[in-house]
């Protein structure tokens with residue numbers, strides 16, 4: 228369908244259980260870990276889709292599959308019409324990702340790390356330096372921190388550099404995997420404002436995972452809830468809450484989340500497509 | 503446009519690795535000192551062999567023999583490490599997912615890594631040579647220097663291929679891959695006649711020696727520097743080296759891309775989160 232930034236269809240992913248038990252242990256131990264059990268989900272162009280789910284429900288696995296860092300067992304992922312498995316290079320050009328662990332060469336400065344990324348994406352040094360300073364300024368980072376080794380920066384500041392790295396390459400689909408974990412409320416606000424700005428200015432689309440309900444509600448146009456590798460609900464934040472209204476009480480998003488996840492698995496499954 | 507982007511990507515690795523050397527200069531200095539002391543110690547072994555055996559020997563020849571072994575090995579091992587550690591470093595720092603997510607081709611990745619490794623290996627080896635040359639009288643009057651350089655280039659090709667193959671190990675074995683490539687390197691050191699002619703090895707090790715590119719590199723460079731063999735006479739060493747390079751580099755790249763696919767299927771790229 229036209230205008231889709233991301234289209235995930237019937238995607239499943241399992242992992243082998245490592246170690247000796249996985250090879251020789253009892254049958255239960257030898258079964259593969261099911262991370263995703265048939266995911267259908269789409270992000271419209273310019274949309275921010277929040278993906279909420281308990282620990283281990285498969286959020287990061289889905290993000291890695293879209294980022295071409297994992298290959299699915301079955302199903303198909305397309306980013307602006309490009310198949311992630313057949314045209315990974317075209318997909319990589321369109322995306323970038325932020326994860327909760329700010330992975331850098333910690334002995335190098337923020338600028339050196341950002342320069343490395345920029346060149347990997349084919350940018351010139353001049354463009355990279357200009358963009359990096361711009362983005363970091365908008366994220367509320369002073370110029371001095373740019374030239375200190377990353378290991379000397381606080382975790383929150385490192386996380387901002389990680390966010391800058393993702394925006395540096397001007398992706399049209401952003402995969403934000405718990406981007407504000409470890410940030411104080413001020414910084415979190417700055418990052419959230421930045422995400423909304425980038426969406427406005429650059430028409431970027433976003434898949435956002437988070438454990439912060441108010442963040443999901445503030446940023447997301449729609450919210451999908453994932454549990455044990457299945458999407459169990461998907462709607463606008465307001466409709467999701469309305470759906471669980473009880474005796475006139477409008478539940479919070481957190482209450483909806485708790486009601487939908489962590490209970491014994493019914494074969495309930497829900498697609499988050501937009502056709 | 504595409505080419506320019508790929509060249510920039512290759513340069514990304516050169517620049518990053520240079521920045522790392524600058525940042526950890528203290529570590530580099532210690533490591534260089536260690537290599538110089540090691541080279542000196544081995545060369546003194548040559549100088550002292552007459553005193554050890556009580557016979558009068560041509561120690562000038564022996565010194566040069568050992569020195570060539572030490573230096574050529576220092577250079578080839580640096581190239582091997584530079585490539586094989588390309589993956590284990592990134593695993594260590596946790597950046598591997600970000601590097602593999604970038605649109606740059608693996609060819610540019612290895613091109614940049616190789617260019618840096620060769621430059622770094624040359625500088626280090628020349629520094630070691632400089633210090634050792636101050637301590638010993640080296641007579642290179644008969645040497646065929648261009649021939650030696652040519653053989654060294656051939657050896658570089660083959661070792662680039664081996665390094666790429668070794669880089670697969672940390673991709674597949676997050677915990678022990680790096681150690682496996684060190685063990686592999688030690689095996690090459692043993693069989694390739696770095697400090698002794700391969701003829702002293704038992705027959706089964708000599709068979710391995712015939713497979714090691716370092717054997718040919720050492721033989722060729724020694725023939726050029728110690729015996730002054732003309733370049734045409736070095737074909738017996740140059741040909742196998744170039745041939746090994748032509749086989750090892752493409753098959754290394756191919757094997758690496760298969761390993762990368764396997765790692766992506768089984769989830770071995772990730773560290774945490």
Ligand SMILES: Nc1ncnc2c1ncn2[C@@H]1O[C@H](COP(=O)(O)OP(=O)(O)OP(=O)(O)O)[C@@H](O)[C@H]1O
Pocket residue numbers: 242243260261262280281282283284285286287288289768769770771772775
């Ligand atoms: N590379 C891997 N190898 C083996 N198992 C994995 C791998 N990656 C994920 N898993 C497993 O897949 C399941 C889903 O993990 P995933 O990281 O996607 O969860 P998540 O929703 O991101 O959790 P969290 O909120 O804690 O980040 C878990 O059971 C996890 O142990």
Ligand SMILES: [Mg+2]
Pocket residue numbers: 286287288404775
């Ligand atoms: Mg996660």
